[in-house]
Amino acid sequence: MSAEQTQNRPIRPRITRVRVWSPALAALLVGTAVLYLWGLGASKWANAFYAAAVQAGSSDATAMLFGSSDAANAITVDKTPAALWVMDVSARLFGFNPWSMLVPQALMGVAAVGLIYAGVSRLLGPGAGLLAGTILALTPVAALMFRFNNPDALLVLMLVAAAYCTQRACEKDASRWWLVAAGAAVGVGFLAKMLQALLVLPALGGAYLLAGHRPLRRRLLDTALAGVAVVVSAGWYVALVELWPASARPYIGGSQHNSVVELALGYNGVGRLTGNEPGGLGNLNHDVGWGRLLGYGMGADIGWLLPAAVICIVAGFALTWRSPRTDPVRAALTLWGGWLAVTAAVFSFMNGIVHPYYTVALAPAIAAGIGIGATLLWRRRTDIHAATALAGTVVVTVVLAAQLLSRTVDWLPWLRATVAVGGVGAAALILVASRLGPVAARVVAGVAVASCLAAPAAYSVATAAIPHSGAIPSVGPAGGGGFAFGGLLSSPTPRLDLIRVLAADADRFSWVAAVVGSNNAAGYQLATGAPVMAVGGFNGTDPSPTLDEFVRAVDEGRIHYFIQGRVMTMGRAPQSGSTESVAIRDWVDAHFPAQTVDGTVIYDLTAPISQPAHSSGQR
Template structure:
């Protein structure tokens, strides 16, 4: 981003030529320290979260026992139904469980390592266009984003998604250097496998990747279009092979596709987990408002009480960074690497933020981790470049404004936690405004004072998000809907569970489920995947999740369930069959629960209603 470089300064932190390995001696120790600190932050006391999201932990347990369950992402080793996602993240967890046993660490550590890898890959991507200082700042911001600390210490698919998309962005940066179709195709492969982690959400980065290459690749327009076509083919192949295999596999010889109404992975990918998330028309969904909504939509959604703590700390700074960077590089050559990087990361940031702000379907606060790499890259790139150009009043004023705006944002967010952090919010605001003032005049200060101002501004900018990130990492999180911040974990319960809660069986119930379990395909059945997950993890025996995650999938039907019972495949039915149901989806689970209650005598074990289907 040469247009931002001040004429009177060629300091040692200026970026090297793209692709060159020449870095100052302080870079490698600094990077090693960053990665080590990130590993400590994401791994420390990780086991306190237990099974975290038991829904995925149970599927990892199933995959550790059955290769078919691993391949399809089944909820249980007997392969009744899959989770409601494509299973790439489960492949990693299941293999880890096969190697190290089924326990909290084997399930959660892979995600923490993905977090360290994401920081490293983001550093590498930003460094190639903007230098090692920018890369280190970007990596630090990513590591200290609360939503990142939450998800890299949890076992949802988001950790793998972010790692793959960040790797895809790195590949695009490499492709832009010499108009490399190979690197661009690798970016497509990374996004395609991101689809296998969390379906269509992975494709939100494609407009940014494509536009950056189309504008800035150093080759003719025809070749740029041809390269993009090849990369799109690589994306479709790396994402579509799995959909094709599942579609061609005989339905009777595989588990039911959870989250779909027609036992179709295509329906799941492009309906419930696809366009339905945008429109709110998600057949089988429950929760949200009565008309299917999930909270108010609008430009300020990411600053609302639910989502702000995870991601909002540097959102205004990222917006300022993007606008300023594009303005200062408006006269740069078409192939300018700095501007191409801004288009790449800025496009990722804008498209994802707009979709999250206005989507009408299911959305949860932890989704915002998908914004973290783009926000971090923009702050790293523009922050270091504006500092280098501080002799320019426009650059100094923009950097000063960004610091002040970040301090104000941190104050507003920390004020919501004033009972936990008394006085800290005001301290951050005052320090931030002071640093913003001093930064504007930094070019006139002596070297030592200037360095102190830079250090103070950096600490102030990261103070709010850093404290909130540490609080997030220090809090155990479990359940289906974790949130960033202190004391927001949702613990697993003993006894009855629910749609979004997970039930752990007491000792007596766990022993009952295990009793003679080898003589049955499923030791027990219960409505809803979270209920089934707790019983399965607590007993170690396969438990059928009737109706899938929401209890609204037609799997099994009443007739199929009755056939399983007649053939002695299911031992117990657990719970009263109470569930939440939306206005759409199958009522098969309700019918099964009603039939069981009408046909069998109930008993109560550890507070849970139990029906013995073998009688």
């Protein structure tokens, strides 16, 4: 059979077992680990909001269970706490420090890359798996978030695990327990970042219903069982929180009625889509629409290979459309393509709070889609249509890379020209690759891949090279879009004199201080090592504590100081929510003496100017 006939015959992939210790896989995982772990401690507490919760959970069981912001259990973070549990366990084993908190995040990134490699390699061999894993590892937003302490690392790992299990469930003679395991993984993802985890369910269910080997009735039953697994693996915790006496647990941060169900469906659910988030700030980006993912807000995070993924996935469907219903490659394209389409649409049109780093959830779908689609196109390169699609993919990618690089014009200016020249040259040679010898063809493929990955790889290295802090970290080089210490929504860093004042007699109080806003509280808590009450939660708009509850705690001698801090709303007033924090601040100002320490105004709540008010009528 001729080479041309071989490349144009129907695609019948053979499911293969991935060699665990293959040199390619070892190199991929070691390289990913180096990128994600090198200099990791430079970010110190990274997102202080979550770091404070890890500090609390590492010392108090109740705080760990509920994800409390402080060890005295005033209020929780505004997410379910599965991601915190991972860091809490590490901190309990190795002590609470930046490395014990951040290393688990990096290792979850390495595991996600390994799973992508394993899934794609089972379909099309180690070359395709290596391409997919490398793309995930070198996506800038992945290099950012797998070195950070937000919940996204666990979310992405669980979703990749769910996709891998679903792919295995679609194989011949596979156990239905693979699909149940996929549902359980999505449920754990829910406990990391709530409803965002459910965005992949249409893709997972659709792929299995389309391509599973069992009869339709059995496939429907298996899908229902997987749905039950989602509910059980996520619902046990929701039920526990809702049934636990409210007086014996911290207030559920991010909700207006102390309810984790409200938090999941409101502030972290439908409100993110509509912008109607009680206590939220609304959409601050003003870029709703399909262009958002390539725009100035998100483009540098995820946009580099997004068009390439769309082309490769569509081309993959075109190449497999005559395949049997159970074709595993088309099932995988349905899975990863559905994941990409649904998540991209939601991120593009969300009217509520949305941050660029959310796009890390797109990275696995982009990586797998390109790994599968590009490999199929390369194997059919003697077909002018496949060769043209592959060449076009390279050209589109390098042109977009040059445009994204132009946004940081003073950073590596030579890279734009290098990427453009290498990519266009490789694209031209791809059109005649069928006439080249095997060695020359591999060189062309290598140049094409290198040209397409050079820009995001450089951006990923630049991202990993600088420390990141604050609630909204950003990718890229220092001064070119990446925020080092002092990033957006960062926490205060008190100086030594203020720390000494706040920490004095700390063991006599439940909270050494109270301050409006969780970011403010986190900075003082991490500095003193003692609980600080976050009045009003993250935005200062949660009704916890109420003025009456705060007054009662002061009368009981449970709070030492009140700190006058700024509420970090990025210049936007909250759209709705409680004003209890304003009432508390005004009450403190009216009844207690103010003093300034290291430029910060604090109030000693044990030394009132006048008799404290004891009723809501004196607000």
